[in-house]
Amino acid sequence: MKQREPIVAIATPYGESAIGVVRLSGLGVLEKVLPFVELKGKLKPRYAHFVKVLDAEGNPIDEGIMIYYQSPKSYTGEDMVELFLHGNPLILKKVVELFLQNGVRLAERGEFTKRAFLNGKMDLLQAEAVGDLISAKSELALKSALRQLRGDLSQLIVPLREKILNLCAFVEASIEFEEQDIPTLSEEEIKSQLEEIKTKIEELLATVRTGEFLRKGVNLAIVGKPNVGKSSLFNKLLGTQRAIVTDIPGTTRDFLQEPLNLEGIPINLIDTAGIRHSEDPVEKIGIERSIQKLNTAHLILFVVQAHEPVEEEDLYIYSLVKDKNHIVVLNKADLGFWEGHRKLFPSFVLVSAKDGSGIEELKATILSNLGASVGEGLYISLRHADLLQKSLGVIKLILEKNLKELSPEILMLYLREVQLYLEELLGAITTEELLGEIFSNFCIGK
Structure with a gap:
């Protein structure tokens, strides 16, 4: 195993917690740590030892658990030390600075795993x-x-x-x-x-398509003219009342986004402001943002009222989405159905955000459209x-x-x-x- 220069980093997320971990790895790392810890008895590799961490003047910084991993039996394959201390960011920062001042370098992103790969502890796919x-x-x-x-x-x-x-x-x-x-x-x-x-x-x-969705998530935008039930559909898909719903057109002035887990696929669900001609400066900004979200979405739910004929605003929005990856959603099916939709739209999903009918079919259509082959496989x-x-x-x-x-x-x-x-x-x-x-x-x- 190749031993490289010693590195140090905080291995736990920033913030207050019960325990915070400071991790060190590299050539001579134990010699870098021992002058600043006080422990009883002989140090044994892979054993937990109660220690007091001291500063350069011998003043106590904290006390906790220290584990020494001797090469090659460590995560990186190098000599490693892990200090399990109280999770106060001030304590952890002070301990890291102590080692930085005494010949240890701050680790780069992913450097511990990179060293594990370079030392043959795992291949690149595992890393x-x-x-x-x-x-x-x-x-x-x-x-x-x-x-x-x-x-x-x-x-x-x-x-x-x-x-x-x-x-x-x-x-x-x-x-x-x-x-x-x-x-x-x-x-x-x-x-x-x-x-x-x-x-x-x-x-x-x-x-690969499902794999990328699993890793990065899917941007799913709900678009349509005002008062077609976009926010109601947004809430129904989330299973919670996240968006404000009223009968007043233009209630949603800006986009809302919330995470949605659909059969294991992480989705960023976006409720947009109703797209229409407006002189209201605030609403116009919301409409501009709706169009931006429409252009960056992986999939668009274009919402139209099921029981009424389409209007000029519907047709304008449809012209924006028809050449993009989209699903036509005919909402408010509980109020009836206008037969003219069959001639306008090659395919659609009939739903009612009010009573929940068609929602499960919509979810299945979303997954099918994304080409997401869901299962506990490799992606x-x-x-x-x-x-x-x-x-x-x-x-x-x-x-x-x-x-x-x-x-x-x-x-x-x-x-x-x-x-x-x-x-x-x-x-x-x-x-x-x-x-x-x-x-x-x-x-x-x-």
Whole structure:
């Protein structure tokens, strides 16, 4: 295990709490800590010791628990020390500053996990899962991150890489020992194995859309003219009276947004001001913001009154949303239905925010529209998808060719390219730029 310069950071969220953790890792970290702690008895690795933390003059700062982890049996693979102190930000800051003044550097974002990866304690897919686990916004996202951290995704990728390496070995042998009688693979056998790899990659790629929604959430905007029941629908989807509802058009002057968990998909639900022509300066600002939200939403719920003919304002708003990802929601179905809607809208969901009819169908339509395949599976990220898509492109290129007309040297180049993409996915090949991009999204103490 490589021991790097010692680093320190607060590993718990900022704010008052029962316990706050100061974490240190790196070469000689124990020697950096011992002069500032008072403990009884002999220090034993991986044992909890009651200690008093002292400043440079020997004055007490706090008392708590210290655990020393000796390399390589630690999270980072380096020597590590964790101090469990009272969760007062002033205490934790003072302890960190004490070590900073005595040869320890402040950790960068995600540096502890980065060191764990560099020391082979986990692969890059598992390291990414640590960040996903911390930032998970739903139970489904949490379970998916835990599976990836356990290595489930790696266990799908590693066999694909091994199959490619095996094919490379056969092709390379045919090049090196062309005139000798050694076993080789037929064109059909090579293509059969590549088809298997292609199928597995395509199955993983099918999860990326849901994976991105799990990690980042979905912006879902409710739009329509005033008084069509947008705020009532907003409240019904949330299951609480969050937005003010009246019969007065223009009650909602600005957008409201609240988190909604829909079958494990984290959704940022946005109730917008009614879009119409208005001379009121305050309402005009709200309308402008509604249009901004409409333009940045992943999905739009365009709300129209079910029981009345559409008006010019409805048609204007529909012109704004019809070329975007949207669902037409015909609200107030409890008051009746205007048959003209069938000619205007190719598809729609009929609901009543008042009595709740159609709400479950609307939720199902939202999930279907988003392409969210919900289940306790593994969901890849955009980085994973990019590398898998590149691998798939090369494999398809090979499958399209007549291998008898393709020289073994060219086939080897294609296979090596797939191998490199899969190794980059696992982190066997990395750059500082890539690692910086991944770990910059972590918190400092992780």
